[in-house]
Amino acid sequence: MILKDKTQTSSASIKLDAGIKQEHDVAFYLRRAYKNSDQIMVLNDLRIEHDGESAQIDHLIVYTYGFIVVESKSIRGEVNVNEYGEWSRSYKGQWSGMPSPIKQAELQLKLLKQYLCANTEKVIGKFLGIQQGLGARCYDVFCAISSDAIIDRSKAPKDIADKLVKSEFVTDALDTKMNFIKFYQLAAKIADTRPTFNQEELQHLCQFLLGNTLQQESNAVNEMPEVWPAPTNMTAAANASVQQPNQRAAVNKPDMVVAKPLAKAVQHTPISAQCKHCGQCTGLNAQSGRFGYYVQCGSCGGNTPLKRPCPACNSPNTKVSRTKSVYRLVCTDCSMPTTFILNSN
Known part of the structure; x- marks a missing residue:
């Protein structure tokens, strides 16, 4: 139970x-x-x-x-x-x-x-x-x-x-x-x-x-581990369209119960970009390439896509937009925009 x-x-x-x-x-x-x-x-x-x-x-x-x-x-x-x-x-x-x-x-x-x-x-x-x-x-x-x-x-x-x-x-x-x-x-x-x-x-x-101890508030667990993309696959995810979670479950695990996306969340706090190679959160320079927006690390020179799962509802169906020097992650499921903090210094 x-x-x-x-x-x-x-x-x-x-x-x-x-x-x-x-x-x-x-x-x-x-x-x-x-x-x-x-x-x-x-x-x-x-x-x-x-x-x-x-x-x-x-x-x-x-x-x-x-x-x-x-x-x-x-x-x-x-x-x-x-x-x-x-x-x-x-x-x-x-x-x-x-x-x-x-x-x-x-x-x-x-x-x-x-x-x-x-x-x-x-x-x-x-x-x-x-x-x-x-x-x-x-x-x-x-x-x-x-x-x-x-x-x-x-x-x-x-x-x-x-x-x-x-x-x-x-x-x-x-x-x-x-x-x-x-x-x-x-x-x-x-x-x-x-x-x-x-x-x-x-x-x-x-x-x-x-x-007897204050517990963190929880929601129902997602019964489909594949909904969370592996960190090493984030570049590949930027290179191709993201597959819908229910489609992936139907191909790989047909007997699994598909969890519905969580309800629309409240405004989410800004998130900091981070180099996936060395973990640095500073010295990151925003760039644009054929596969979308990314940051280049000033320490190790590695590239990290800005695209990631929505921090509000965990949906992988997101896109990155730019207005002047401001970069935002927009979720197509819950429509929640989240601003990136880019520390270039």
């Missing part, structure tokens, strides 16, 4: 947009697998605050036996995890170190456990007059990596390699970890000593998590 959907957001940063797309993809797979389940509750974009600290959890699975934190990570290129659990990634042939998303998820899970255990009496009731506890429940983490990444986990410790999955396999890994025993496996049920939540306790626990 999906108790908190993935928030529909957009960013002025191409790199941040890639992270948002990855979270939407994982939320899509979770929704498809568990939206009709009474034993598995999914909370996306969950914020936890406890003892002066806070954690923003991408995806929290609350199920009959415990809790699983899923950290979404957008990685393009290759990622390597060595025998010490240290992470590195490549971008255009250049390797660099990166923080471990597994360790990040473990820190989030630790704060969640501390928060729940500190509020045990509010979260779960008594059984035969004895207060039940939360410390012995199952607590696990996974990291869902972009499907187009190349992962080398050959030297990674087994406990880390087992927690690292690609987006399309995340529910398979979750099902294995949750290990729901079939009703006819009587011997296995007797041997299973994991304490359980009943359905009422699951609902109450999740409502406690949602109600």
